[in-house]
Amino acid sequence: MNLDVAPLKKVSLSKQVADQLQEAILDGTLKADDRLPTEEELGQRFQVSRPTIREALKRLAAKNLIRSRRGPTGGTFVNHLDANELSDSLSTASTLFVSMNDISLEEVSTCRKELETLCFQLACDHASNDDIKNMEIALNTQEDPSISPEAFCAADVQFHRAIADATGNRMLSFVMYSLIEGLQPVANMIAYHYRAREVIINQHQRILENIKERDTNTAISVLHEQIDYLSQLHNEAQSNHQQKG
Amino acid sequence: MNLDVAPLKKVSLSKQVADQLQEAILDGTLKADDRLPTEEELGQRFQVSRPTIREALKRLAAKNLIRSRRGPTGGTFVNHLDANELSDSLSTASTLFVSMNDISLEEVSTCRKELETLCFQLACDHASNDDIKNMEIALNTQEDPSISPEAFCAADVQFHRAIADATGNRMLSFVMYSLIEGLQPVANMIAYHYRAREVIINQHQRILENIKERDTNTAISVLHEQIDYLSQLHNEAQSNHQQKG
DNA sequence: TATTGTTAATTTGTCTTACAAATATAACTT
DNA sequence: AAGTTATATTTGTAAGACAAATTAACAATA
Incomplete structure (x- = not known):
């Protein structure tokens, strides 16, 4: 038996x-x-x-x-349970996953290159005027020199979310949210570096311009430039941390 | 003022x-x-x-x-907070998102084609022997004729997760989990159709074979075949439901 | 008539007190 | 050595009481 x-x-x-x-x-x-x-x-x-x-x-x-x-x-x-309401659960899960499993920035960056490349392709094809406006709002917020670090982070997330939303596929937006939320620690690092902010803002301006012009390849190459820049920034911060430690 | x-x-x-x-x-x-x-x-x-x-x-x-x-x-x-522990949060969030925002199967399928295509490409490149074994375990479970519908669903999710894990990128696996979890209602539908089960099992067998042989293109075309089959099955179920309703 | 102030009723939020259930370990019995 | 029982500990549940927040209704005043 x-x-x-x-x-x-x-x-x-x-x-x-x-x-x-x-x-x-x-x-x-x-x-x-x-x-x-x-x-x-x-x-x-x-x-x-x-x-x-x-x-x-x-x-x-x-x-x-x-x-x-x-x-x-x-x-x-x-509660209404649209993506915004559910983002808190996603944010917690993603942040915990990244921090408690020692996920390296490289692993996040590799994943990000693959998925955001796909998003940029779809966003260039599908972005509506409203989608473009949402990106502009987020970017305008980021460009405000008096903005607090926390608000800069929030606007950064908002910009990337606006691109995910512009793909026109809500499921894909939703899935992308957990990736974008997992980047919070990195966004936090940027927010306190004024020179890094300028670079990020400049890259977002160029990305937005390319999306408006439906120039997929150039938008994606700026994305990769930004991802590599963040990796470099993070590596420098790690080196400085080890010298001080 | x-x-x-x-x-x-x-x-x-x-x-x-x-x-x-x-x-x-x-x-x-x-x-x-x-x-x-x-x-x-x-x-x-x-x-x-x-x-x-x-x-x-x-x-x-x-x-x-x-x-x-x-x-x-x-x-x-x-708690340990690896992907398995966090998957409950993801599962709830995804299921709620799909059901309370009237996300159509077509939207999920489109998203799935894009993301799982990417996963299959990476999995064919990176799958280790352990990864392959995990797929085999999930498939063996699915093939058991005495398996309950609930367990069939769980094994289906496990098979897709094993492929996501085989990409070698933990962040990508994690992000994919929320997509895979959002498919639960569809998997539920399959589990009660014995003929549909046979088709799915056959497709998974072919996918596994292609991944073992590192044949990316064929694996992906079987994936698309499966996604389209599920859409068709869902549409038929909707038609039958309307005639009865 | 419109505005401001007061009161009452309702529901959630917090606290105190008491006891039950589950569990691991030590002590005792066979 | 194996099995049984007793004990202590911590969480789980319940009952009762009162506080805080909130809105609607009513009264007073300009």
Whole structure:
């Protein structure tokens, strides 16, 4: 007799409640902006205590699936789950992946060259006027000399996202977001170097110009120039760090 | 006077605690398998009650950053955060993105053709013997006639992941995971069709053979054949659904 | 009539207290 | 040596109480 056994595992009540509510969101039973029953009612329906419901709701909140507000018109609501809402999950996952698995910048750069090359090709073909405007907005923000380092990073991410969006394929945009988010530590490094900022801004200006003119090959070669520049910058920073260390 | 104001926002104590603990994980203060102080101690350190700590910990658990166990050697531990651990976050995000934004199979298929074509090129160049073995294991699982639909889906995902891993670039693998996870609903559809299973298995066998022989172009054309087959299958299922509906 | 101020009701957020469940280890028994 | 039991510890769940935030309704005032 061949008896396959799996390890027994008791799942906590709060996780079971969270999983069921998540399934209701996934299968469309609960829609964006729907209001969930009060914590008291949920406790009665699931036959568990209110703190258990609260713990379940915190699980969902951590995944950005829901939000809560106090007051007579308050309650717990299902979030809109477009790419912006989901980007926090992506950001966390990507950042953790890169930092806790010692992913080198070279590995990220190689991946980036492959995927962003593809994005640039599609963006040159498909970019609408709105897409171009979004790139311009991000670039204008980056060009502001009084911008804080944090805002410079955010604008950098926004510029690359705008290009991903210009591919016209939402799934591809979404997948690219996790790559772009994984670059945050690098963007952080740039933001504090004013000379590096100038170089990046200049490259983004040229990229935008080439996308407007639908000149794919030149846009891609500027991209590669930027990726190599970042690698070099990072290597120099590492050397300086070792000399000081 | 030009007065820029941002909406005031009070962040709940449980979120503040969770954010601080997450930052400690991200900045390396807390490492994989580290044991956090007990809930009682955390409450004393953060000067909040134990239920507030528990709510914060549920936020982290939902992101797979920690796990808990009862008993004298139990406690709360930081998870290893390799791609497998992070794939749950990715899976949720991708599935939600696809289902709640009405992403069509065509959009997913177009994206998949572009990205998996790239993966196949790199995998044919870089696949090691271990990589090939992982593909074989996944395919062997899929070929088992007694396999449950759920396990067939899991093996399907595993096969595609093995190919992504064979590219030799961990960042690319990671990014591909979110695409592969977004295909889950489609894989679910296949798993209940025994004839479709045979077709998929045959295609995977041919793909594996071509990767072993480093024949990139043929592997890619089989991939495209599979993607088109899935689209056709999905369209037929939609037509049947409309006639019944 | 329009604006400002006050009050009441509602829901989530936090806290205190108590006990249960799971778990590993030490001690005891066979 | 193997099996059983008791113990201590930590997380999991529950009950009860009160605070904070918020909106709607109502009152007062210009």
